Amino acid sequence: MTERARVMSTYTVGRVAELLGVTVRTLHHYDEIGLLAPSDRSRAGYRLYTDADLTRLQQIVVYRRLELPLDEIAALLADGADAADHLRRQRATVMSRLGELQELVAAIDRALEREMGNQPATPEEMKELFGDGFGDEYEQEAQERWGDTDAWTQSAERTRRYTKADWQQVKAEMDAAHEAFASAKRAGLPPTSTEAMDAAEQHRQHIHHRFYDLSHEAHRGLADLYVSDARFTKTYDDVEPGLAAYVRDAIHANSHRHAG
Numbered sequence: 001m002t003e004r005a006r007v008m009s010t011y012t013v014g015r016v017a018e019l020l021g022v023t024v025r026t027l028h029h030y031d032e033i034g035l036l037a038p039s040d041r042s043r044a045g046y047r048l049y050t051d052a053d054l055t056r057l058q059q060i061v062v063y064r065r066l067e068l069p070l071d072e073i074a075a076l077l078a079d080g081a082d083a084a085d086h087l088r089r090q091r092a093t094v095m096s097r098l099g100e101l102q103e104l105v106a107a108i109d110r111a112l113e114r115e116m117g118n119q120p121a122t123p124e125e126m127k128e129l130f131g132d133g134f135g136d137e138y139e140q141e142a143q144e145r146w147g148d149t150d151a152w153t154q155s156a157e158r159t160r161r162y163t164k165a166d167w168q169q170v171k172a173e174m175d176a177a178h179e180a181f182a183s184a185k186r187a188g189l190p191p192t193s194t195e196a197m198d199a200a201e202q203h204r205q206h207i208h209h210r211f212y213d214l215s216h217e218a219h220r221g222l223a224d225l226y227v228s229d230a231r232f233t234k235t236y237d238d239v240e241p242g243l244a245a246y247v248r249d250a251i252h253a254n255s256h257r258h259a260g
Contacts, residue, residue, distance in 0.1 A: 196253065
């Protein structure tokens with residue numbers, strides 16, 4: 001073999017390590033256990049690898065990435081199969097693993113979706129749901145007014161982990177209660193009618209279950225706030241003109257109904 005042929009067809013340990021992404025120490029180990037012995041040596045006695053050695057090393061690297069132990073890899077490479085057979089075998093193994101990994105990714109995605117779905121709603125999501133009805137300044141004022149009450153503590157504990165989906169349901173229930181009041185009023189029914197008082201009870205139950213324990217007596221005090229605080233009044237009157245006063249009267253009537 002000429003010196004030029006030797007240079008063109010062989011590779012040093014360092015070059016092989018660079019080409020195949022393995023360490024020089026790994027190549028030395030493969031040589032020591034007989035898994036990959038270099039086919040040539042330089043005049044100085046250094047290891048030189050041929051193209052055939054690189055092909056064998058490529059097969060070893062793939063099998064190692066498939067987590068096969070070195071003794072199994074040695075047995076596979078000793079069975080007489082050619083490079084194409086090894087590639088087909090490796091491809092089949094990779095495709096099998098790929099299916100398993102895809103199932104694993106799907107399972108992780110489902111778990112992640114469940115985990116993310118259980119995250120508390122962000123302020124941005126609350127504003128998206130409730131618009132101007134939710135704001136930092138309102139929350140701060142509410143805490144200043146009622147922060148030392150049992151109702152505030154209870155409400156904070158219940159809603160602490162409410163997700164966006166939970167708040168969507170809360171809003172749907174709240175809208176349904178408002179609409180029940182509005183429907184009774186539009187039908188010309190007095191606040192003392194069964195329909196109006198049932199709407200009041202629906203409203204009380206919504207707060208009682210979603211936020212804090214609400215007695216009928218406490219419900220009356222809340223109803224009075226709906227006409228004394230312009231922001232509450234606007235919330236109801238935007239649904240139906242004059243609805244805030246109607247709601248107050250219906251809640252009082254419902255409280256008297258249950259007291260009796």
